[in-house]
Amino acid sequence: MxxxxxxxxxxxxxxxxxxxxxxxxxxxxxxxxxxxxxxxxxxxxxxxxxxxxxxxxxxxxxxxxxxxxxxxxxxxxxxxxxxxxxxxxxxxxxxxxxxxxxxxxxxxxxxxxxxxxxxxxxxxxxxxxxxxxxxxxxxxxxxxxxxxxxxxxxxxxxxxxxxxxxxxxxxxxxxLPWEEVENGLAESIKHALIDDLDLFEFFERQEESLKQRNPLIWREMVVRSSSVKVRIVSQDEREQGVRALLNLGHSFGHALETEMNYRGVTHGQGVSIGLVAAAHLANAKGQMTLAEVDRIKLLLNSYGLPIKISEISMEGQDPQVLLQLMKADKKNHGGRKILILPQGIGQAVVSKECTDPEILDAWKQVL
Ligand SMILES: NC(=O)c1ccc[n+]([C@@H]2O[C@H](COP(=O)([O-])OP(=O)(O)OC[C@H]3O[C@@H](n4cnc5c(N)ncnc54)[C@H](O)[C@@H]3O)[C@@H](O)[C@H]2O)c1
CATH class of the missing domain: 3.40.50.1970 (Rossmann fold)
Incomplete structure (x- = not known):
């Protein structure tokens, strides 16, 4: 080129x-x-x-x-x-x-x-x-x-x-080995969920070509996905507002990575499970239909990304422990958990209104 x-x-x-x-x-x-x-x-x-x-x-x-x-x-x-x-x-x-x-x-x-x-x-x-x-x-x-x-x-x-x-x-x-590709795919799918329904549909349509690393399709995916990030950081360089949306799935993902001591779980896997947990929470809050949650799960799974903790760990994680670990999240403010939730596919919002029982339920959905 x-x-x-x-x-x-x-x-x-x-x-x-x-x-x-x-x-x-x-x-x-x-x-x-x-x-x-x-x-x-x-x-x-x-x-x-x-x-x-x-x-x-x-x-x-x-x-x-x-x-x-x-x-x-x-x-x-x-x-x-x-x-x-x-x-x-x-x-x-x-x-x-x-x-x-x-x-x-x-x-x-x-x-x-x-x-x-x-x-x-x-x-x-x-x-x-x-x-x-x-x-x-x-x-x-x-x-x-x-x-x-x-x-x-x-x-x-x-x-x-x-x-x-x-x-x-x-x-x-x-x-790049496929495992490393998956880490990037999890973030790219996250970008689609936050801000670009077309990109989400592109991932659905182009699964085979992306897996075969078709250069033109890869190029389009990287351009579209980086454009989402560029758009967001251009609006809010210092993370005072909209940039926080890029943390979708990460509060759950980080808690899981910490609980597993960063062993047996890649960042992409943590984010993938985190996206599913956030989608379930959004469903419980009336921001997403169950059909949309299933569509997200199907897409992640089609790229080899896990949608349940049991796919990557036999340990039987305790949802209470995972909930406690979310207390350490950098986004939290004044003892309140601040979470990013999808709103349908292609939009996300910052939520300060999630209760511990709701978050616990979301964890249970991904165990
Ligand atoms: N600054 C930010 O906004 C931001 C955002 C997300 C993540 N991060 C950070 O990014 C880091 C993870 O980055 P990563 O996933 O790129 O991991 P990485 O940098 O560790 O790279 C993964 C592996 O791929 C190898 N590698 C790199 N390029 C290769 C290539 N072209 N071909 C073959 N092998 C190659 C590397 O040697 C390494 O072993 C974390 O530290 C995370 O905190 C930062």
């Missing part, structure tokens, strides 16, 4: 930035030349798996610059202050300064870590996100949230630090 075929959408936040969709890795250098006349030094932060697959292609366009690779092992545990400190040491050894530009080449872990590094290194240096997982392309690279984890909580130490651009090359998804 040539640069001419790539699409550009814009995040219209306080500092607007372009999102290039279908932009070849090789052409990033050309873009940097056109935008940043004074640029000399680039730090590419990535992991060895991604570097082996894509460093050569990215490097092709960067030959006029001095660039260094900083490698981070794979895994969520790398989003840590220790790793941030090691990156800082390595960057200084490479002669990085305030004029250096960071390229975050990878999934959400690299995007969040490298993004946070860029936000604090010498009080902030330039950042370009180059997402290589489906989740990163449709979700984490968009919207400017960057963070590392604290032993007591995920993404506790972070910032809003929008990149100068997001450079999305769809071909990087060819090498």
């Amino acid at each position: 040539s640069l001419l075929e790539c699409q550009k959408i814009e995040v219209t936040a306080a500092k607007p930035y372009p999102v290039f969709l279908g932009a070849p890795l090789e052409a990033l250098g050309e873009y940097l030349h056109s935008q940043f006349k004074e640029l000399e030094h680039i730090l590419i932060i990535t992991n060895p798996v991604i570097a082996k697959l894509y460093a050569e292609r990215l490097q092709k366009g960067l030959m006029d610059y001095r660039f260094d690779f900083l490698f981070v092992p794979s895994g969520e545990s790398e989003k840590s202050l220790d790793r941030l400190s090691q990156l800082t040491t390595a960057a200084l050894r490479c002669g990085a300064d305030r004029h250096t530009l960071v390229i975050a080449l990878g999934g959400g872990v690299i995007g969040d870590l490298a993004g946070f590094f860029a936000s604090v290194f010498m009080r902030g240096i330039r950042l370009i996100q180059v997402p290589t997982t489906l989740l990163a392309q449709v979700d984490s690279s968009l919207g400017g949230k960057v963070a590392v984890n604290h032993p007591i909580g995920k993404n506790i130490i972070g910032a809003f630090y929008p990149p100068l651009a997001v450079w999305t090359d769809f071909t990087t998804l060819d090498s």
Whole structure:
């Protein structure tokens, strides 16, 4: 795919930035030349798996610059202050300064870590996100949230630090294992549920083509799904209102992931079960018909995503424990649980009115 075929959408936040969709890795250098006349030094932060697959292609366009690779092992545990400190040491050894530009080449872990590094290194240096997982392309690279984890909580130490651009090359998804695809699909289906009935129907119609990774259909799915996120974060960059809708399914999902100690459950599986629980709760509140709940379950299941906890765990989770774990949710306010609920398919609302017995019932529906 040539640069001419790539699409550009814009995040219209306080500092607007372009999102290039279908932009070849090789052409990033050309873009940097056109935008940043004074640029000399680039730090590419990535992991060895991604570097082996894509460093050569990215490097092709960067030959006029001095660039260094900083490698981070794979895994969520790398989003840590220790790793941030090691990156800082390595960057200084490479002669990085305030004029250096960071390229975050990878999934959400690299995007969040490298993004946070860029936000604090010498009080902030330039950042370009180059997402290589489906989740990163449709979700984490968009919207400017960057963070590392604290032993007591995920993404506790972070910032809003929008990149100068997001450079999305769809071909990087060819090498993504299906389990990782599922994590992105769960978020994409969530986007459809929140804001785009057409996208939901597209997922229903294109199941086979998506599973076979038909490039044109994949392209359309990534473009439509990222457009939902771009639309939402453009309206509410700092999560004062509508951006909270992106948490649909996550209050339930996080509680389940925590209860299972992040073992035997992927984030996508947690979100999928969370979406079903939220749909049941919406049904109990009169915001969704049972037929719509079933339609959501059918769609998630058709992509291999679980709709009940028993599909992924034999432990027999206690709904009371899961309910208690939801108390720790970052969205809660003044002791009240704040949940995002779908309203039919293609719309969602923030609800402060859910009682514990109602939430408990929703958990029981997904056990
Ligand atoms: N900042 C945000 O707004 C935001 C939103 C959602 C999620 N997140 C964060 O995103 C992270 C999860 O991101 P993720 O799901 O991308 O996981 P990830 O970054 O861990 O990547 C998953 C795995 O895929 C591998 N990989 C990456 N690209 C590949 C490719 N093209 N081909 C083959 N393998 C590849 C990686 O090496 C890794 O092992 C979490 O830390 C989460 O907190 C952030």
